Amino acid sequence: MTAQSGRSTDSFITDNLAQEWLTRLKDNGYRLTTPRSVVVKTIASSDHVLNPFEVFELARNDYPGLGLVTVYRTLEKLEELNLIQRVHQPSGCQSFVVAHPGHQHILICENCGRVDFFREDPEGINILMKEVGGDSGFEITNHWLQFFGICNDCQGP
Amino acid sequence: MTAQSGRSTDSFITDNLAQEWLTRLKDNGYRLTTPRSVVVKTIASSDHVLNPFEVFELARNDYPGLGLVTVYRTLEKLEELNLIQRVHQPSGCQSFVVAHPGHQHILICENCGRVDFFREDPEGINILMKEVGGDSGFEITNHWLQFFGICNDCQGP
């Protein structure tokens, strides 16, 4: 897989998202710098999972002087503010994507890394959680549900 | 969390499992050596997730000369033969546990790493998979469902 920005055709939304993230950073006492906003815009405008090096490569198109360390440090802050979330895949768990908080679950394209989110059927999962807890003696606190597949663009002709 | 073997009181079962794994290794052209069987027995007799270093520490109790590299190489073979599976947790995905193939899903104690497995309701998931696929245009090929909680032994008094 090659790194792609996957920029939405409606760039107004993603630019707004980047703006919102920058405000959140500022509100939390962090400064607004050029390298930081370039990294923020790169991630906020992508609907693909990106690992730190992919973010670095993409962001360097806009700001060649960027250092990989700054990418790591920015990812750390965005994750801390719950603006991005780490994505676990069979190949590893170094990639990040725009966070979708609440009871949303991720859907990942195995070919290109594009992600989509869906709201789970809360009843089904809750029933399953009770059953599983009862059988095992565990007190269930959390769950992960995610789907893998092939997105529309990656499906055959 | 400290590494624990979590050996079952009914050690007959787990000794059998280790024996079965050693036979599988042999059938696949791998030799039966002391370091290898010590590693195999360590993992096969544990119901906790274990990372390579934890396996190393536990196995060294039985065979002090063991090298960490042998642990890595044995884990590789056991994973390849689908006898163990990698476990993904918020903290990372370096840990392994006895594999439960088929439509079984994992339940992990956030405190001690003990695992249990449960069989999902295939109907419920299939329905959800169809819904999710339809909405997103993805062709769903696989899914992950896992629960986190506190096991019986780790719950308050």
Add this chain to the structure above:
DNA sequence: TTTTATGCAAAGTATTTGCACGGGA
């Protein structure tokens, strides 16, 4: 006897930390 497995040491890879300098507020 032949060939695989082992453990050490070295090399990779991924990520974090130390530090002097530059830029934001």
Add this chain to the structure above:
DNA sequence: TCCCGTGCAAATACTTTGCATAAAA
């Protein structure tokens, strides 16, 4: 001006590879 953020380089953590020796078959 003050002090946080940056990029480089070095350090660390984790995993894999090269190689001579030891052990299985």
